Amino acid sequence: MTAVAMTSSRRSSNKPTPSRSATRPAQAASAPKLRYIVVTLVGIFAIIGGQLLLSISVSSGAYEISSLKSEMRSSQQSLQIVGEEIGALNAPDTLASLAASMGMVEDNNPAYLRVSDGIVLGEALPADPSEQAGVVGVTAGTEAPVVAPIISDVSAALSAQAVVEMSAEDALAQALSVETEIQEGSIQPAMVVTTAPTTFGGSIPSPSTR
Amino acid sequence: MTHQRLTSRRMAIALLLVFVVAALFLTRLVDVQVVRASELQEQSEAIRTTQETVWASRGSIVDSFGNDLAVDVDRYDISADPSVAGDFRRDGEIVSLESAMADIAQLTGAVAEELIYAVRQDPDSRFTYLVKGVSPETRLALRELGIPWLQIDLVRERTYPFGAVAGNITGMLGTDRPLAGVELDWDDCLAAHNGVATYQRGADGVRLPGTTTTVEAPVHGGDVVLTLDSDLQWYALQQLADHGSRLGAESGSAMVVRVNDGHILAAADWPTFDPNDFSQTPTSNTGARIFSSPYEPGSIMKAIGVAMLIDAGYTYAEDRIVAPGFFEVYSGRYIKNYSVAQDTQLTTAGVLQTSSNTGMSVLADRMPAATATRYFEKFGFGEITAVDFLGESQGVVNSGDSLDIVTRYNQFFGQGISVTAAQMAGSYQALANDGVRLPLRLVDGCRSIDGEWVSAPTAEPVTVVSPTAAQQVVRSLETIVSQGPLRNTLSIPGYRVAAKTGTAEIADATGYGDDRVISLAGMAPAEDPEYVVLVSFTKPQTSRVSSAAAPAFHDVMSHVLKHYRVAPSSAPAVLPPVTW
Numbered sequence: 001m002t003a004v005a006m007t008s009s010r011r012s013s014n015k016p017t018p019s020r021s022a023t024r025p026a027q028a029a030s031a032p033k034l035r036y037i038v039v040t041l042v043g044i045f046a047i048i049g050g051q052l053l054l055s056i057s058v059s060s061g062a063y064e065i066s067s068l069k070s071e072m073r074s075s076q077q078s079l080q081i082v083g084e085e086i087g088a089l090n091a092p093d094t095l096a097s098l099a100a101s102m103g104m105v106e107d108n109n110p111a112y113l114r115v116s117d118g119i120v121l122g123e124a125l126p127a128d129p130s131e132q133a134g135v136v137g138v139t140a141g142t143e144a145p146v147v148a149p150i151i152s153d154v155s156a157a158l159s160a161q162a163v164v165e166m167s168a169e170d171a172l173a174q175a176l177s178v179e180t181e182i183q184e185g186s187i188q189p190a191m192v193v194t195t196a197p198t199t200f201g202g203s204i205p206s207p208s209t210r
Numbered sequence: 211m212t213h214q215r216l217t218s219r220r221m222a223i224a225l226l227l228v229f230v231v232a233a234l235f236l237t238r239l240v241d242v243q244v245v246r247a248s249e250l251q252e253q254s255e256a257i258r259t260t261q262e263t264v265w266a267s268r269g270s271i272v273d274s275f276g277n278d279l280a281v282d283v284d285r286y287d288i289s290a291d292p293s294v295a296g297d298f299r300r301d302g303e304i305v306s307l308e309s310a311m312a313d314i315a316q317l318t319g320a321v322a323e324e325l326i327y328a329v330r331q332d333p334d335s336r337f338t339y340l341v342k343g344v345s346p347e348t349r350l351a352l353r354e355l356g357i358p359w360l361q362i363d364l365v366r367e368r369t370y371p372f373g374a375v376a377g378n379i380t381g382m383l384g385t386d387r388p389l390a391g392v393e394l395d396w397d398d399c400l401a402a403h404n405g406v407a408t409y410q411r412g413a414d415g416v417r418l419p420g421t422t423t424t425v426e427a428p429v430h431g432g433d434v435v436l437t438l439d440s441d442l443q444w445y446a447l448q449q450l451a452d453h454g455s456r457l458g459a460e461s462g463s464a465m466v467v468r469v470n471d472g473h474i475l476a477a478a479d480w481p482t483f484d485p486n487d488f489s490q491t492p493t494s495n496t497g498a499r500i501f502s503s504p505y506e507p508g509s510i511m512k513a514i515g516v517a518m519l520i521d522a523g524y525t526y527a528e529d530r531i532v533a534p535g536f537f538e539v540y541s542g543r544y545i546k547n548y549s550v551a552q553d554t555q556l557t558t559a560g561v562l563q564t565s566s567n568t569g570m571s572v573l574a575d576r577m578p579a580a581t582a583t584r585y586f587e588k589f590g591f592g593e594i595t596a597v598d599f600l601g602e603s604q605g606v607v608n609s610g611d612s613l614d615i616v617t618r619y620n621q622f623f624g625q626g627i628s629v630t631a632a633q634m635a636g637s638y639q640a641l642a643n644d645g646v647r648l649p650l651r652l653v654d655g656c657r658s659i660d661g662e663w664v665s666a667p668t669a670e671p672v673t674v675v676s677p678t679a680a681q682q683v684v685r686s687l688e689t690i691v692s693q694g695p696l697r698n699t700l701s702i703p704g705y706r707v708a709a710k711t712g713t714a715e716i717a718d719a720t721g722y723g724d725d726r727v728i729s730l731a732g733m734a735p736a737e738d739p740e741y742v743v744l745v746s747f748t749k750p751q752t753s754r755v756s757s758a759a760a761p762a763f764h765d766v767m768s769h770v771l772k773h774y775r776v777a778p779s780s781a782p783a784v785l786p787p788v789t790w
Binding site for chain 2: 062077080081084087088090091092093096108109110111112121122123135136137138
């Protein structure tokens, strides 16, 4: 308040206006004073109000930060959960047992087709499923193997998919046999080649693509 | 005037009162703001301030393809406040302590009665653990239960996503420190130091902006990169388990080494352990026997013996010798063969092919003992490998005074000398690599959190024998796979493979007993070897001859060739004759 009074008094002394020498000095002096007081008070309240708004927005920002942070934490958590599931599915023994459950067998005598001259290297014989040992325990049976829930989920999903793919395979074989008949008349090799492979949704990537 | 005086007195009294009150306030103000200011401020901050652990992650152990073999994950410790634990209200309904505990038990796999006992046994306490180390999913489900007295705290836990696959190499972490393997050996790289931070929070638990102070910054650990290939490691382990249990063997080891850089691609020990859960595992299974258990390797050492004899100019692959039925070391002491009891006309290659002990002794006789010792040492026997694995054994090469006359010959066929499987694989790497032994490598290096790469220490390559000596031995070993009695088991159609069998007697307190170590070591493709494979089984019961290890060797080797897309051999083999 003192500041206001000082300002107004200084202003009034610095600014001798013609109204000062008028017939009603008291009234003339109080009018600008009142104006100054009002202006100052409005200014003060504006500052206080502004500050209030600012601190409200800062603290609501704090709440927003806090909620965003917790959102980030939960996202990181989902990432970790999924990452752990991928890790479990990516484990060699999981991949092997899933592959075995889909009927894949391992061939220990590989053969190669050399593209440059079409020669088969090695002996191209089908693998013998009866020689497959399956996935065996490696810890002398001292611990119970911990199976992540995701593995049994995927295993179940794969066996369901296998049934679907089997019928898709039959359908494709049928379609191909029809198409071959047509082909014998008119030679259109590109047709078969481009349409055939898309029907199989490759379900497990080969190890080398990992 | 009296009225006026009265008024002024009242004024004086009022003023005095005002001054007194003002003085009191002022004193209090000065006391609070100046005299006790810092003390009070501390108190208030202490009430508002909370301290928290800023978790730092221990570094991961990854294989050469970046697959995590050991990694830190978030886990949660679930605790309760027994003093307030009881029935509570959820969505307007009262939930009993028993049903809440039953829910927790169902989610975590704990026993509900034990949980109830935990909070009931000391109802006045403020803290008791219910379940430790639950997964993030379980934590979310637990939070959904809305139990007011339940507390959930973040902890970091070590997991090994591939389980037992590389447990022998990674080792494991105990409750507060690493216990074995790379975890312990490379702790300086992996170790993390948790930080401490403080922040202030309002009554509703929301963090006040701008109040977080890091008292101590967390230091994350670096990643250790191994040369292992998890897929191959797993495959080798599977073969050991499959064939080993069929043989009734006590244990087995398999190692795959890349010839051109000495990287160990697989180092499997069976039986092994799951570092995620090893409380029930006997300690004999929690290490890496491949590095720590020396044994007398038996006849696979003959390839090394012949290589040094050829290098020193005492023989060559086509050299003709007569392998006697019995080789007399000194009067009355004979070295005999596994089966052949009559004199045989063999070449040096034939000595390897038929694994003739007497033929080997005839050749060994040509080399002074001290020279042989020097060669054995150059092949890496008698000292730990460049891997410097935790607890690695250096084996024993007898020399000088400790080398008796029989051992002098025996060493050439792998008795009286003890080596680790890793040393043996390393020596075959030298044969495969034209006589230059590269330091074996298991840990490639450490990548710190800011990307700085520190390569693991290594050693200089050692030229052990001449390229021609090494190649002659490889050609001789090829005759074993293409012409020997095991050709049907060992050969891989399309590839040229060189391998040597070994059946070693195991010495006990009373001398050599009935127990054996059977092994195979070899390389492919033989015309320019890329991979060395060693497979060994200790104390097989159903069959005690080295041929029993052949199927496992074949399967691992054929898988290696397939796995790494090695082109089949095109050049026909020109092999030395084995007899004359």
